[in-house]
Amino acid sequence: MPEWLVEPGIGEDRAILVDHGTIVAARVCWREPWRAGAVSVAQLDHRYPGSKRGAVHLPDGTTATIDALPADVTHGATLMVRITRAALAEQGRFKLAQCRAAGVAAPAPAPAPAPAPSLAETLAQTDSPVRILGGLDRSFDEAGWDDLIEQAQTGAIDFPGGRLTISPTPAMTLIDIDGPPPLLPLALASVPAIARTLARLDIAGSVGIDFPGQDTRADRQAIDLALDAALSATGWHGERTGMNGFGFVQLITRLERASLVARLAFHPARAAAHALLRQAERVAEPGTLMLVAHPAVLAAIAPPLEAELARRTGRLVRKDPRNTLALHAGFAQATTS
Structure with a gap:
C-alpha cells in the first residue's frame, strides 16, 4: 500500500508518497503562516462594487484577497476568514494569499482562529498512511528524492520516445512535448508521464499541455481518452478541455500552494x-x-x-x-x- 513519508526539516517539511520504492507524489511545506486551512480574524480593507470579492488585512498586516463576502460586510468590518490558497510568487509579480469568509452561514457558528494544519496533519486526511521520519533517515534518498528535485529544477522529464518540458508562467503551468514522429504514438507515450508528473511535482491550478498536432479528430479523441484514463489512475480531480485542432489541452484543478517547480524557479x-x-x-x-x-x-x-x-x-x-x-x-x- 502506498505510504506517505514525512521529513520535518529545518525551515521545510517534505513528504513523498512511496509505492513499491517509487515516489508517486510529493509535497513541500515552507511553513508560511497563511497556508490553506488557517482560520483568522481579518479586517476588510475594501470590496469591489457589486461583487463578493475584495481584500482583507490579516493580524500581522498581510493583505489577502477574499471571496464569498456577505452583503452586509463593509469597509473596516471585522470578520473571520479561512485561507484557501497561500501567496504565490511568479515571474515578475506576486499573487496574494486567498481566503473566504468563514462561519457566515447560519446556524453554523463561526470557527475559532487556528493555524494552518501541518503537512503531516493534511496528509493524514488522505487514504494513505503517514509515517514521520527521523532526521537521519535515508528513505528519501533511497526513493529518489534527488532525481525528483533535479526534474523540478530543470523542468525536463524524459519518457520512452520523448521529453516533457515543464514551464511555470503567470497564467498557467505549461507542459510541452518533444520527440520524433510519428506524432500519435509520441503523444500517447507522453500521457502516462504527464499524469505521473502532475502528482510527483505537486502541480495544480491551470495547466496547459501542448501535444504534437494531430491531423484527424479520431487521433485527438484517442489522446483525450488516454489522458482521462491516466489522470484517473493517479487520483487526479479537476476539469479539462478536449484537445483542440492545434493539440492544446487545458487542465484545471484546485490550487492551494506552489508546486515544486514554482518553488525552485522563483x-x-x-x-x-x-x-x-x-x-x-x-x-x-x-x-x-x-x-x-x-x-x-x-x-x-x-x-x-x-x-x-x-x-x-x-x-x-x-x-x-x-x-x-x-x-x-x-x-x-x-x-x-
Whole structure:
C-alpha cells in the first residue's frame, strides 16, 4: 500500500508518497503562516462594487484577497476568514494569499482562529498512511528524492520516445512535448508521464499541455481518452478541455500552494538553503559545522534556522560564502579549525 513519508526539516517539511520504492507524489511545506486551512480574524480593507470579492488585512498586516463576502460586510468590518490558497510568487509579480469568509452561514457558528494544519496533519486526511521520519533517515534518498528535485529544477522529464518540458508562467503551468514522429504514438507515450508528473511535482491550478498536432479528430479523441484514463489512475480531480485542432489541452484543478517547480524557479536561494540545512544536519564527523555556499543561499538562512541547526546538532555553526558556487552547489562539512 502506498505510504506517505514525512521529513520535518529545518525551515521545510517534505513528504513523498512511496509505492513499491517509487515516489508517486510529493509535497513541500515552507511553513508560511497563511497556508490553506488557517482560520483568522481579518479586517476588510475594501470590496469591489457589486461583487463578493475584495481584500482583507490579516493580524500581522498581510493583505489577502477574499471571496464569498456577505452583503452586509463593509469597509473596516471585522470578520473571520479561512485561507484557501497561500501567496504565490511568479515571474515578475506576486499573487496574494486567498481566503473566504468563514462561519457566515447560519446556524453554523463561526470557527475559532487556528493555524494552518501541518503537512503531516493534511496528509493524514488522505487514504494513505503517514509515517514521520527521523532526521537521519535515508528513505528519501533511497526513493529518489534527488532525481525528483533535479526534474523540478530543470523542468525536463524524459519518457520512452520523448521529453516533457515543464514551464511555470503567470497564467498557467505549461507542459510541452518533444520527440520524433510519428506524432500519435509520441503523444500517447507522453500521457502516462504527464499524469505521473502532475502528482510527483505537486502541480495544480491551470495547466496547459501542448501535444504534437494531430491531423484527424479520431487521433485527438484517442489522446483525450488516454489522458482521462491516466489522470484517473493517479487520483487526479479537476476539469479539462478536449484537445483542440492545434493539440492544446487545458487542465484545471484546485490550487492551494506552489508546486515544486514554482518553488525552485522563483525561490531558488531559499530552496537551496533548505537543502543545505538538511545536509548539514546529517554530517557525522565531529567538529564545528561549516556551511559553504553562494552568499545568496547563506543569506536565506535566517537566524532562527541557524539556531535550529545548532540546537539539533549540538554544534557551533559557521558560514563560508563563495561567489563562485552555483546556488545548489553548496555543501556542509565538519571542521576543527
